[in-house]
Structures are given as structure tokens and as C-alpha cells.
Amino acid sequence: MKGAGGKNSWALFLLILAGIVLGGFIGMLAGDTGGLSWLNYGQTFGLSEPVVLNLGIVVITFGLTIKITVASIIGMVLAIIIYRFL
Structure with missing residues (x-):
């Protein structure tokens, strides 16, 4: 699956996902410090x-929680910039 510029859109997806995860991790680490605590601000x-869906034989549990922080948004933007330069 190629994008408009001939680049692989799966690579963009994986880079954005990695940027969000790394940004969230950095935000979590910076949340305890005084000057960088704003990186962990989010929703x-x-x-x-x-x-829970109980079908008698099989029990299926659905759950999804997403936390968007300032650091994860910065990580996503940096991932897109890195993708453009590759």
C-alpha cells in the first residue's frame, strides 16, 4: 500500500504509533519533575x-482507554517530520 509520494503508508502508521508511545512514556517520566510536568498534561x-459479553460458553471482555498528552502529540508530530525526510 503506497502513499501519494510512493512511500509506504504502513511505515508512516508505525512511525506515528512509535512517536505516540515514546512521547507518552517521556510525558510519564517528566510528570514528576517541576518544570516539565506540562508534558504529562492531557485527556x-x-x-x-x-x-463483558457472556455467551454461556465464551466470555468476552471489551475495554479501551486512550490517554492523549502533550508529549504524545509532540512525538506524533516528530514522527511525521521524520517520515517526510526519509
């Missing part, structure tokens, strides 16, 4: 309680 949304 959490999703299902606070998991949804």
Missing part, C-alpha cells in the same frame, strides 16, 4: 469499566 477517554 483520558474511553470505557472506564470494561463491557
